[in-house]
Amino acid sequence: MLDRELWLELQDYIWQHQNQEMLESRDFICYNESPILEEKREVFELEEFIEANRKPALQQVLFAYIDRRGVKDSTIYKKAGMDRKHFSKIRSNADYRPKKTTMVSLAFALELDKEETEELLGSAGYSLSGSDTYDLVIQFFLEKKIHDLDKVNEALDNLKLKTLGGVQ
Numbered sequence: 001m002l003d004r005e006l007w008l009e010l011q012d013y014i015w016q017h018q019n020q021e022m023l024e025s026r027d028f029i030c031y032n033e034s035p036i037l038e039e040k041r042e043v044f045e046l047e048e049f050i051e052a053n054r055k056p057a058l059q060q061v062l063f064a065y066i067d068r069r070g071v072k073d074s075t076i077y078k079k080a081g082m083d084r085k086h087f088s089k090i091r092s093n094a095d096y097r098p099k100k101t102t103m104v105s106l107a108f109a110l111e112l113d114k115e116e117t118e119e120l121l122g123s124a125g126y127s128l129s130g131s132d133t134y135d136l137v138i139q140f141f142l143e144k145k146i147h148d149l150d151k152v153n154e155a156l157d158n159l160k161l162k163t164l165g166g167v168q
Helices: 004-032 035-053 058-069 073-079 084-092 100-109 114-123 133-143 149-158
Strands: none
Touching: 058 073, 058 084, 058 114, 073 084, 073 100, 100 114, 100 133, 100 149, 114 133, 133 149
8 A cells, every 4th residue: 555655756757757748748738839930831822822823924935935936036026116224124124014005015026926916915914805995905906916006006096095105
């Protein structure tokens, strides 16, 4: 038979260890369910999502098309009605986003089709809408494979819309 002192010591030992496991388990649960950990998980998931879904940047898309066409940059920016400084800004500043009209001018200068134009515009955060008259004019000329900026501008001007070329 255990003496009273040993018995109390045993009970204390058991209580401490059971409670220690319970406290560790509780700490683990609290840690795993903590708002801070949840935020870290969300940030990690967001970063994973961004990395998995990121499309090529404007510069990558634009200069890939120029390279595929095998023409000099100067040929494209002149055909688009742009000056060298503005084109250089697009080339050198990854954060710079030209206006939609500038991007459309570049698409026509590169003689892109509708799908390629959508990719180029998308890389700058734009798209062509089926409900906007300006966008419909652009789509019409792309579908007809008419890349003459003078004809496009004439049509836009006749409809009293902003023309392409030489825009910043």
